[in-house]
Amino acid sequence: MTQKARAVKRVLDVLGALFLFLLFSPLIVLCALLIKLQDGGPALHRRRVIGPKGEFDAFKLRTMCPQADVILERDHLLRSEFETNSKLKRDPRITPFGALLRKLSLDELPQLWNVLRGEMSLVGPRMITPAELKRYGEAGWIFRVTKPGLTGFWQVEGRQEIPFEQRVQMDLYYVQNWSLGMDCKILLRTPLVVVRGVGAY
Numbered sequence: 001m002t003q004k005a006r007a008v009k010r011v012l013d014v015l016g017a018l019f020l021f022l023l024f025s026p027l028i029v030l031c032a033l034l035i036k037l038q039d040g041g042p043a044l045h046r047r048r049v050i051g052p053k054g055e056f057d058a059f060k061l062r063t064m065c066p067q068a069d070v071i072l073e074r075d076h077l078l079r080s081e082f083e084t085n086s087k088l089k090r091d092p093r094i095t096p097f098g099a100l101l102r103k104l105s106l107d108e109l110p111q112l113w114n115v116l117r118g119e120m121s122l123v124g125p126r127m128i129t130p131a132e133l134k135r136y137g138e139a140g141w142i143f144r145v146t147k148p149g150l151t152g153f154w155q156v157e158g159r160q161e162i163p164f165e166q167r168v169q170m171d172l173y174y175v176q177n178w179s180l181g182m183d184c185k186i187l188l189r190t191p192l193v194v195v196r197g198v199g200a201y
Helices: 003-039 068-074 076-085 096-103 111-116 130-145 164-176 180-196
Strands: 044-051 054-061 121-123 149-151
Touching (some): 003 121, 044 130, 054 111, 121 180
16 A cells, blocks of 8 residues: 555545544444443443554443453353354343444444544454454564554455454455455445344344
């Protein structure tokens, strides 16, 4: 990606994220209040992830119970599945309201703030933690040059239904074949995928 292309992508990120943040701010506030009311826990969850400038906190609306880490630590079967796929098909830690937020991808909306801060992009590779990076092997270089995305090639092609190894290859394909046209196609397809609930859990 050339410097000019990066500059254009950044302008589109800022304009798009600002528009969406202003549009969805009332919904974000409402969801945060409902999360707070359900169990008194924090409305936001910070996930430590990696990007070209190093580690940062990605913001999400909390979808799990406050004791989520304890539940995972105590159940070795759940922990084994999580270590293999970085996800749980039937996650007992997710609250009923959290499941709805995930299905509609509303829990990701606070990451628009990460986009405005320049830590993420509207479109990019899937967001990963430092612990997941080693599983990318030689493909890990993509996170040194590309910001993780609010949506991406993996999102519109199946979301969580895609095996981890295939997600790696899809992220690699996106970075190696990037174009503004590809970003626009992904952005246009994302709302339809979200509404259909494809691969959401």
